[in-house]
Amino acid sequence: MAARxxxxxxxxxxxxxxxxxxxxxxxxxxxxxxxxxxxxxxxLRNLDVVMxxxxxxxxxxxxxxxxxxxxxxxxxxxxxxxELYLLPAAQTRDKTAVSPEDMVQVTEQLRPEFDYIxxxxxxxxxxxxxxxxxxADVILIITTPEVSAVRDADRIIGLIEAEGKESAHLIINRLxxxxxxxxxxxxxxxxVELLAxxxxxxxPEDEYIIISTNRGRPAALDDHSPAGQAFRNIARRIMGExxxxxxxxxxxxxxxxxxxxxxSRTKSGG
Amino acid sequence: MSIWDKLWGRRAPTSRQMARERLQxxxxxxxxxxxxxxxxxxxNEIIEVISRHVDIDREGVEVTFxxxxxxxxxxxxIPLQGGRSKSAG
Ligand SMILES: Nc1ncnc2c1ncn2[C@@H]1O[C@H](COP(=O)(O)OP(=O)(O)O)[C@@H](O)[C@H]1O
Ligand SMILES: [Mg+2]
Numbered sequence: 001m002a003a004r005x006x007x008x009x010x011x012x013x014x015x016x017x018x019x020x021x022x023x024x025x026x027x028x029x030x031x032x033x034x035x036x037x038x039x040x041x042x043x044l045r046n047l048d049v050v051m052x053x054x055x056x057x058x059x060x061x062x063x064x065x066x067x068x069x070x071x072x073x074x075x076x077x078x079x080x081x082x083e084l085y086l087l088p089a090a091q092t093r094d095k096t097a098v099s100p101e102d103m104v105q106v107t108e109q110l111r112p113e114f115d116y117i118x119x120x121x122x123x124x125x126x127x128x129x130x131x132x133x134x135x136a137d138v139i140l141i142i143t144t145p146e147v148s149a150v151r152d153a154d155r156i157i158g159l160i161e162a163e164g165k166e167s168a169h170l171i172i173n174r175l176x177x178x179x180x181x182x183x184x185x186x187x188x189x190x191x192v193e194l195l196a197x198x199x200x201x202x203x204p205e206d207e208y209i210i211i212s213t214n215r216g217r218p219a220a221l222d223d224h225s226p227a228g229q230a231f232r233n234i235a236r237r238i239m240g241e242x243x244x245x246x247x248x249x250x251x252x253x254x255x256x257x258x259x260x261x262x263x264s265r266t267k268s269g270g
Numbered sequence: 271m272s273i274w275d276k277l278w279g280r281r282a283p284t285s286r287q288m289a290r291e292r293l294q295x296x297x298x299x300x301x302x303x304x305x306x307x308x309x310x311x312x313x314n315e316i317i318e319v320i321s322r323h324v325d326i327d328r329e330g331v332e333v334t335f336x337x338x339x340x341x342x343x344x345x346x347x348i349p350l351q352g353g354r355s356k357s358a359g
Binding site (some may be wrong): 077146147152154155157158180183184185186187190194196212 | 282285286287289290292293294296297301302337339340
């Protein structure tokens, strides 16, 4: 069986690409899948620390591409999940050290031995992005419910369509249902309607993500993390399972409506 | 808008509504590469061409975008003056 290649990208930086890659890698491995995550953010290596594997790096993606080591030597096996591997980015080089053809070659070598290959894309729409999407079978576009992030996601969707890549799905990250209920944040339905692409997951804002990043232990390993749960659900959807979306209540209940009403009336009254 | 909002009269737009409306506009301009200035030029020229043949209410002309899925459409709404064409009158 040959691996499916998924690239996680966004346009805008800081919206959760690396967090999603690490957590989906863990979540797929928890489902018994053989997974390798690739950090394509050359020069701004991050996936290693989010996965907690930074101390074990000897070689990196650029060493592989430039023939200083064999592919297997650069791959780091996860401490917790024996079927999860990381191929780290180089920290001291820039994006031009790797070409889209290199990425295709490396992933083709990995394909027969894995079920999933996850590629963490850098921000932007330049070479690093092109490297990351070149070998992709499926593209996961991640955005937060904010004007600038959604706008950049739309740009990425346009570029992906122009590349002739068919399969793109949307992940909305850092959703705050309380803010949506107060009408102070774009709702899932707003983002999905505006971008008009298939939604594959909604990940709530979750302080456990920060704690888990501190520890180098992705939240998907923790039963109590709502974001971890959301990533585990996305992993199952990737595997073709029909998993209902988490019950994130985005519309106000009766009590909230009444309090808001009272508040707005007292405000206008004085 | 929910029934509650309707019952108690329209309030100032919420920040969610503003975000949605602003995004809608920005995305249309990004996707079509039609800037607000170009849109204005198109509108002026449409008014000019149409009014050469038909009396129209120039002030009432609206040129806007609509979206269905990822397909954008330019829509011109041109109210006619009196409803008769120039040649007929
Ligand atoms: N669901 C979430 N809840 C809380 N914090 C998050 C969430 N997702 C991401 N973050 C935080 O946002 C920051 C940026 O995330 P990161 O994955 O590095 O983004 P990117 O790779 O897109 O630049 C990090 O500090 C991360 O911990
Ligand atoms: Mg990153």
